[in-house]
Amino acid sequence: xxxxxxxxxxxxxxxTMAVIILLFIGGLTYGTLVSLGWQPxxxxxxxSLQAYQNIIFSEQYASxxxxxxxxxxxxxxxxxxxxxxxxxxxxxxxxRSFFGKRLATFLYQLNLPVPHVVAAIGILFLFSQxxxxxxxxxxxxxxxxxSDFPVLVRDKYGIGIILSFVWKEVPFVGVIxxxxxxxxxxxxxxxxxxxxxxxxxxxxxVILPLVMPGLLSGSILVFAFTFGSFEVPAILGVRFPxxxxxxxxxxxxxxxxxxxxxxxxxxxxxxxxxxxxxxxxMWLSRRTIRQD
Amino acid sequence: xxxxxxxxxxxxxxxxxxxxxxVAFLIFLLLTPLIAFFFNAFSFRWFYxxxxxxxxxxxxxxxxxxxxxxxxxxxxxxxILAVGVTLxxxxxxxxxxxxxxxYSFRGKRVIEFLIISPTIVPGIxxxxxxxxxxxxxxxxxxxxxxxxxxxxxxxPYVVLTLSxxxxxxxxxxxxxxxxxxxxxxxxxxxxxLPAIFPGIVVASLFAYLISWSQYILTFxxxxxxxxxxxxxxxxxxxGSNNALTAAMSLVFVAPSILILTLTARYLxxxxxxxxxxxxx
Amino acid sequence: MFRYRIMATFLLCLVLxxxxxxxxxxxxxxxxxxxxxxxxxxxxxxxLNWHMWGGSDAWNSFVDIVYGxxxxxxxxxxxxxxxxxxxxxAVNQVLSEExxxxxxxEGSVDLIWINGENFKTLKQAGLLYGPWTLNVPNSKYLDWxxxxxxxxxxxxxDYSEQPWAAGxxxxxxxxxxxxxxxxxxxxxxxxxxxxxxxxRFTYVAPGPGAFQGTRIVKQLMYELxxxxxxxxxxxxxxxxxxxxxxxxxLNAWEANLWREGATYxxxxxxxxxxxxxxxxxxxxxxxxxxxxxxxxxxxxxxxxKAYLFDANMISGFSYLAIPINxxxxxxxxxxxxxxxxxDMQAAQLDTNSLGTGATPVVDFSTLSEExxxxxxxxxxxxxxxxxxxxxxxxxxxxxxxxxxLTEQNWERCVLRDEC
Numbered sequence: 001x002x003x004x005x006x007x008x009x010x011x012x013x014x015x016t017m018a019v020i021i022l023l024f025i026g027g028l029t030y031g032t033l034v035s036l037g038w039q040p041x042x043x044x045x046x047x048s049l050q051a052y053q054n055i056i057f058s059e060q061y062a063s064x065x066x067x068x069x070x071x072x073x074x075x076x077x078x079x080x081x082x083x084x085x086x087x088x089x090x091x092x093x094x095x096r097s098f099f100g101k102r103l104a105t106f107l108y109q110l111n112l113p114v115p116h117v118v119a120a121i122g123i124l125f126l127f128s129q130x131x132x133x134x135x136x137x138x139x140x141x142x143x144x145x146x147s148d149f150p151v152l153v154r155d156k157y158g159i160g161i162i163l164s165f166v167w168k169e170v171p172f173v174g175v176i177x178x179x180x181x182x183x184x185x186x187x188x189x190x191x192x193x194x195x196x197x198x199x200x201x202x203x204x205x206v207i208l209p210l211v212m213p214g215l216l217s218g219s220i221l222v223f224a225f226t227f228g229s230f231e232v233p234a235i236l237g238v239r240f241p242x243x244x245x246x247x248x249x250x251x252x253x254x255x256x257x258x259x260x261x262x263x264x265x266x267x268x269x270x271x272x273x274x275x276x277x278x279x280x281x282m283w284l285s286r287r288t289i290r291q292d
Numbered sequence: 293x294x295x296x297x298x299x300x301x302x303x304x305x306x307x308x309x310x311x312x313x314x315v316a317f318l319i320f321l322l323l324t325p326l327i328a329f330f331f332n333a334f335s336f337r338w339f340y341x342x343x344x345x346x347x348x349x350x351x352x353x354x355x356x357x358x359x360x361x362x363x364x365x366x367x368x369x370x371x372i373l374a375v376g377v378t379l380x381x382x383x384x385x386x387x388x389x390x391x392x393x394x395y396s397f398r399g400k401r402v403i404e405f406l407i408i409s410p411t412i413v414p415g416i417x418x419x420x421x422x423x424x425x426x427x428x429x430x431x432x433x434x435x436x437x438x439x440x441x442x443x444x445x446x447x448p449y450v451v452l453t454l455s456x457x458x459x460x461x462x463x464x465x466x467x468x469x470x471x472x473x474x475x476x477x478x479x480x481x482x483x484x485l486p487a488i489f490p491g492i493v494v495a496s497l498f499a500y501l502i503s504w505s506q507y508i509l510t511f512x513x514x515x516x517x518x519x520x521x522x523x524x525x526x527x528x529x530x531g532s533n534n535a536l537t538a539a540m541s542l543v544f545v546a547p548s549i550l551i552l553t554l555t556a557r558y559l560x561x562x563x564x565x566x567x568x569x570x571x572x
Numbered sequence: 573m574f575r576y577r578i579m580a581t582f583l584l585c586l587v588l589x590x591x592x593x594x595x596x597x598x599x600x601x602x603x604x605x606x607x608x609x610x611x612x613x614x615x616x617x618x619x620l621n622w623h624m625w626g627g628s629d630a631w632n633s634f635v636d637i638v639y640g641x642x643x644x645x646x647x648x649x650x651x652x653x654x655x656x657x658x659x660x661x662a663v664n665q666v667l668s669e670e671x672x673x674x675x676x677x678e679g680s681v682d683l684i685w686i687n688g689e690n691f692k693t694l695k696q697a698g699l700l701y702g703p704w705t706l707n708v709p710n711s712k713y714l715d716w717x718x719x720x721x722x723x724x725x726x727x728x729x730d731y732s733e734q735p736w737a738a739g740x741x742x743x744x745x746x747x748x749x750x751x752x753x754x755x756x757x758x759x760x761x762x763x764x765x766x767x768x769x770x771x772r773f774t775y776v777a778p779g780p781g782a783f784q785g786t787r788i789v790k791q792l793m794y795e796l797x798x799x800x801x802x803x804x805x806x807x808x809x810x811x812x813x814x815x816x817x818x819x820x821x822l823n824a825w826e827a828n829l830w831r832e833g834a835t836y837x838x839x840x841x842x843x844x845x846x847x848x849x850x851x852x853x854x855x856x857x858x859x860x861x862x863x864x865x866x867x868x869x870x871x872x873x874x875x876x877k878a879y880l881f882d883a884n885m886i887s888g889f890s891y892l893a894i895p896i897n898x899x900x901x902x903x904x905x906x907x908x909x910x911x912x913x914x915d916m917q918a919a920q921l922d923t924n925s926l927g928t929g930a931t932p933v934v935d936f937s938t939l940s941e942e943x944x945x946x947x948x949x950x951x952x953x954x955x956x957x958x959x960x961x962x963x964x965x966x967x968x969x970x971x972x973x974x975x976x977l978t979e980q981n982w983e984r985c986v987l988r989d990e991c
Contacts, residue, residue, distance in 0.1 A: 009391045013403060016388035016451055023444050024410050024418055031421025060980075063988060090318055098311065106556050107319045111326070113548030115505030117522050118541045121529055122325030125332055125538070130340035130849035132328050138341035146340055146851040147771055147830070156834055167325060175559055221411055228414020230508040231522075235529065238835040239777045240987045245416055249508070250780075252420055253660055256693075260420075267417035278412050337870040340849035351870075355629060360636030362655065427672035433665075433680050515665050516623060516654050517680055524626075527655045531627035532841035532871050 028271070035264035051265040065266070067241035072270075075158040075233070075243065076226040079165035084219040086166065087173035088211065092203075094174075095181045105178070112171050116164070120235040123164040127152040153236050160236035161243075165226050173218035180214040181207070216285050220278055227274045244270050326545075332538030352539035363543060366524040370504055371547075372435055373520060377442045377503040378496045384443075385450040385495070392451065393458025411448045418444055419512040426513055433517035441513045442503045449498040457491030493558045497551065504548060602704035602905055614902035616648035621900065622907065623662035624685035626655020627841060630865055630928045638919055638926060642910060649903045654681075660780055663690045666699055666895040679897030683904040686893045688725040688783065689972050691733055694893065701894040701901060702732030708909035713917075715935035721889045726805065726971030733891040736911040737920065737930035739858040740887040740966050741787050742878040742958050744844075744866075749853060749875075757882045759795045763821065766828045772853045774830035776843050778982045784840045784856055786978050787886050790970050793818050794884035803970035811977055819985040826986070836987070848872055858888070860931030863956030864923040878958040880965045887966040889933065914943045922950045929954070 037048045055065050094105055111119070126132050134149035143149050153160030184207075192206045233243040242250075244266055251263030332338070333352055335345035356363050391397075392404060410418070419441060423432070431437030465487070469479045485492075507522040514523065521544045529537045552559075601607040605614070620643065626632060632655065640651040656662055662684045669679050686694075694700050705711055714721075714735065721735035722728060729735075745755060756762040766773045776785030794800050797814040826833030830852050837843040840856060847855035848871060855872075859865060862878025892911065894904045910916055917932035919925070927950075936944050969975075985991035 009395060009397050012387035012391040015384040016407060016447060017403070019384060019443050019447055020406055020410070023422065023440060024413075025406075027418035027421035027444075028413065029421070030425060031417050034421065034424075059990075060984070063990060093311070093314055093318065096311065098308070098315075104315050104319060106553070108322065109552060109556060109559060110549065111322055112559075113501050113504075113552045114326070114545055115507075115522060115548075117505070117507055117525050117529070118329075118545055119325070121525075121537060121541055122328055125328035125534070126325050130846075130851055132324075132331065132343075135341050135343045139343045146849060151831060154835060167322070171322065179559075224412045224414070228416065230416060231526065239779070239838060240983060245414060248416060248420075252416075252512075253658070253664060254780075264417075264420055267414065267420055271413045271417045274412055274414065337873070339873065340851070347870075349870075355633065358633070358637075360633060360640060362632075362653075424668065424672055427668050427674070432668075432672075515668075515680065516656055516661055517621075519655070524655065527626040527657050528629070530657055530839060530841065531629060532844050533629050533869070534845075535870075536629055 031264050032268055035261060035268045037261055039261070051261040052269070055262055055265055055269075061262075064240070064242070064247060065244075068244045068247050069273075071158055071241045072227060072243045072245075075161050075165070076223055078158075079162050079169065079226045080219050080223040082162070082166045083169035083173050083222050084215055086170045087177055087218065088215060090170060091174045091177040091181060091211075092207075094178060109171055109175060111168060112175065114168065116168060116229065117231045117235070119168045120164050120232045123160055123167065123236060124153055127160060127163065128154070154238055156238055156241070158233070158237065158243075161233050164232050164236055165222070165229075169222045169226075173215065173222060176214045176218045177211050180211050184210055212285075216282070220281065223281070224274050224278055227277075228270055329538045329541050332534045333542055335535050338534075349535070352533070352535035355536060356539055356543060362519055362524055363521075363540065366519045366521045367543070369435065369518055370520040370522075373439050373442060373510075374500045374503040376435075376439050377446055378499040380439075381443055381446045381450045381499045382454075382492060382495055385447060385454060389451045389454030390458050393455040393461065394463060407451050408448050410444050415445055415509050416512070419509045423512055427515075432513060433515040435518060438510050438514045438518050438520075439503075441509045442506055445506070445509070446499045446502050449502065450495045453495040453498060454488065454491050457488045461487055490558045493555050497555050497559070500551065501548060599709065600707055602707040602901075603702065604901065605905075608707075608709055611902045611905050612647065615900075615906045618900040618903035619650040619652050620682050620903035620907055621652050621654055621680060622683040622685075622904075623654045623656055623659075623665070623681050625659055626653075626657070627839070628928070630869055634920065634926050634928050638916070639907065639910060642916070643903075643907065647903075647906050647910075649906055651907075658780060659684065659686055659690050662686075663693055666694065666897065667697060669897055670697070670699060674897055676897045677901075678899050679895055680899070681895050682898040682900045683907055684893050684895065685890060686733070687889065687891050688727075688969075689976055691724055691729075691891065691893060692727050692972050694895065695727065695730070695732070699896045700730075700732040701896045701898060701904075703730055704894065704905060705729075705731045705734045705908070708734075708905060710909045710912045713912055713914060713934040713938050715938075719933065719935065720887075720968065721891075721933065723968070724889065724891060725969050725975055726973075729891065733893045734908045734911065735889040735891050735933045736917075737890040738860055738887065738933050739890060739931070740860055740880075740963065741784075741791065741885045742857050742862050742880050744847065744855040744857055744863050744872070744876055744878050745853065746847075746873055747875045747877050748873070749850075752879070755879060759792050759821070759881070762881075763825060766825050769853065770828040771830055771832075773825075773828075774833075774836055774843065774846070774852050776840050776856070777836035777838055777987070779838075779979050782839055783975070784843075784858060785836070786975055786982075787858075787969075788856070789818060789822070789978050789982060790974060791881075791884045791886055792821060793970075793974075794886075794967065796821070799884065800967040800970070803974055804968070806971040806973035811974065815977070815981065815985075816991070819981075819991055822982075822986045823989065833986075844871055847876075859929045861921065861923055861929035861954050861957045864954045865927075865929035867956045868923045872956070874955075877956050880958055880962040883965050884967055885965045886969050888969045890930065914939055915946070918943075918946045918950060921947065921954075924950075924953055 035051055037044055037046060037050055055061050090108065094101065094108060124131070129146040129149045129151065134143060134146055137143040137149065152163065188206050188210065189202050192202050197205065228245055230245045230249055233246050237243060237246060248263045248266035248270065251259045251266060331345065334348050334350070336347040336349035336351060338345040355361060388407070392400065422441060426432040426437050431440065465483050466479050469483045474482065505522060507526055510518060510520050510523055525537070525540050525544055528540055599608060601610055605611045622635070624631070624635070632653065635653050636651070643649040643651050662681050666679065666681050716722065719735070724733060756765040775788045776782050778785035778789050793814050794803065796817045797810070802810045830846070837846060844855050844866065846852045857863065857878060863872050863876035866872030867874055867876055892908055894901060898904055912934060914934055917934050920927050920930045921932055923929040932947065936947070
């Protein structure tokens with residue numbers, strides 16, 4: 001075997017792996033060290049779990065952390081679930097051929113390139129208590145005051161955050177599912193139909209298993225993204241509870257350099273949680289698919 | 293066949309009508325937030341409960357094009373970053389995507405997992421870790437440093453998309469071209485590139501979009517020095533001028549929508565590029 | 573008469589003290605410079621990176637157009653305004669650069685709009701350039717002895733911080749919605765008003781970047797615990813005794829606040845929007861000209877007006893500081909000098925033009941008749957400002973420790989109710 005054959009694959013992988021290892025792994029490793037109190041620049045070289053302990057158990061921060069964790073988990077699970085279900089439903093809707101399908105599909109993708117900052121602002125314009133919907137309601141006499149409109153943004157339960165994510169991610173997951181659906185053709189379904197399967201059965205036993213891997217990948221991306229997202233909860237969230245990312249950035253921006261250790265610790269915790277949740281989710285759903 | 297034609301035509305057209313209604317409703321829901329931006333961008337003294345602004349004003353737009361506006365600088369920075377990140381990520385990612393799409397080798401799963409992992413681990417953890425080191429290396433507060441950090445969330449998408457394309461690609465054509473006397477470059481240009489072109493378009497689209505909309509990484513590494521559109525918009529949104537925020541948002545979104553319009557046919561339809569995500 | 577009016581309105585200088593004006597040529601230069609000429613010389617061609625909160629487009633335009641234009645035309649300095657979401661980001665940048673070993677003439681921040689705890693952070697870290705404020709020619713227009721700006725949140729400014737705008741806490745109400753005689757004039761009356769008008773009041777959540785909210789709480793402590801005097805210097809026992817009283821009052825309000833106090837506006841801008849849309853009946857401002865700028869820019873209804881309680885309303889100043897590692901100190905000094913030039917101070921005040929409504933810090937007794945007249949003319953055209961007599965309620969700010977403690981504990985004791 002010549003040199004080129006032996007080293008071809010490593011050489012091809014090298015540029016990408018350099019980015020991943022130097023920037024991604026490197027940043028993460030250095031961050032982990034900082035979260036453990038290792039900051040040689042300001043003369044701290046001892047390793048300790050002080051920051052983690054402080055965040056998770058101290059009187060000052062414990063409830064910020066735990067309630068923030070609950071909110072983060074709730075928001076990202078709800079957003080992911082709703083996005084996946086709606087993406088599947090809308091993809092099925094757009095999959096049939098009808099007049100104007102190209103236009104409809106294009107409009108469906110239109111908010112794909114809308115940045116999350118903009119999405120959050122749009123949701124604020126629409127759903128705040130004096131927003132567009134509330135005003136429309138006031139015009140036709142449903143509401144008399146802004147306070148008659150339900151609290152949907154900057155609310156304790158993260159409804160506005162979820163709305164914003166769902167609005168953004170439905171087309172994202174939908175486009176993936178649509179691509180899978182389109183590559184399938186109609187053969188499988190025809191076969192099933194000829195075997196006497198009804199509409200529900202065709203969906204449950206033919207379409208669903210086939211789109212499941214795409215749906216699964218899409219929702220993993222959405223879950224991981226929503227869990228670590230900053231802009232949307234920063235714009236649409238409340239002061240307490242805050243999502244973990246917003247809390248981490250707040251710590252990190254604190255002029256007291258020691259608070260950075262805490263900020264780093266929170267973002268490491270976020271990473272660990274997301275990592276294991278995604279692993280668990282993959283394992284669970286792979287098993288479910290296999291059983292089918 | 294018989295069963296289909298025996299159905300009453302009314303129920304079929306009713307079904308079609310309902311389908312149209314559902315599609316129209318879906319599109320309406322997806323577009324409403326965007327419409328809100330147009331309302332706001334031209335409003336002045338627009339208070340509850342007015343549904344339509346009583347005073348239409350171009351003030352917001354005037355301040356966007358005013359001589360002191362930060363918008364041109366931000367647009368320029370965002371464009372330089374997005375174009376630079378897109379080009380370099382495709383160049384960096386293409387060989388790896390080919391290796392992953394065409395060959396099987398020992399440790400492939402591990403490599404795949406490593407490449408995907410930035411989509412799972414939140415960017416802030418990485419950016420916070422890089423922050424101090426980047427300052428020391430002079431990479432903080434300039435476009436180069438910010439662009440490097442943008443590569444982290446971009447690479448997985450680029451490599452995944454392209455490897456999806458390579459897995460449906462037959463390299464034998466290259467050998468044929470080579471045996472007919474074509475050089476490496478010519479082969480790439482005339483054989484490889486046309487075959488993977490749809491994938492490159494989709495990968496570039498993702499790279500561009502991720503870089504274009506990136507706020508927190510730019511904020512943490514750019515140190516306030518690198519003003520991009522998201523950074524400027526976030527700062528404006530914390531003020532109380534909704535008209536300006538809305539107008540700026542429209543300026544921010546317009547190029548992306550234009551690019552999407554130009555590339556939409558690669559995203560849907562028969563293109564398998566996006567199927568790469570099925571491999572996660 | 574006009575002079576009385578301006579001074580009563582803006583409460584800038586209570587005592588007119590003729591300053592020994594120092595001529596520019598025999599003035600000593602700022603640290604690192606032989607004289608002012610040397611500063612001007614070096615500044616020419618520099619780019620000034622001015623980091624300032626970017627949430628007010630009134631401020632942004634004013635700085636870019638008026639100061640940017642002046643700097644370019646007369647001093648050859650290019651102004652690069654760096655908009656921040658929060659001033660603390662600039663402080664962080666300086667700290668990080670120091671930590672990373674960036675040389676003291678290579679830093680990226682040249683000038684910061686700053687005050688309070690951010691100033692204290694830089695000062696304690698030894699990262700401020702100075703003292704310089706007495707070494708710029710226009711410092712002769714400021715009354716350094718009795719102007720009241722030598723202490724910023726109780727912290728001596730050590731002539732490393734240049735005051736350039738005076739602020740005063742004022743409430744904003746809508747004359748179309750309420751009569752002046754129905755307005756609450758103290759926190760006790762406000763409490764009653766809230767009880768009688770459920771859901772119609774809220775305040776800015778105290779915290780970093782939302783110092784207006786912190787000020788509301790500190791003013792309440794003044795009312796509950798014997799005025800500003802006990803808070804002038806830090807005393808833990810004062811805090812321990814007074815803060816629980818304040819939390820009690822604020823928690824008692826909660827049931828009748830906007831959204832039952834489950835959440836609060838995060839910024840003054842958010843509160844302004846709630847007010848403008850009729851969701852609540854009170855907003856607030858720290859700008860001396862009250863509602864003027866908001867009315868002019870369309871953020872407030874034309875019937876909005878500022879007013880003050882009868883006592884304990886906190887006043888304060890906006891300052892500029894130069895970090896020790898600034899790469900363009902000369903340009904920063906030129907800007908610091910420019911800010912207190914009388915015509916610039918007057919332009920700043922003029923909300924009917926580009927001005928932001930920030931009230932001047934110059935001592936009117938140092939001005940010529942014409943210069944003073946310019947201020948009077950502008951002041952006369954301003955709408956939405958509070959009645960001049962009400963400014964008698966102004967008092968100084970607390971020591972910054974109370975500020976930090978309020979920010980840290982309000983969330984725990986009021987919002988989270990864990991005390």
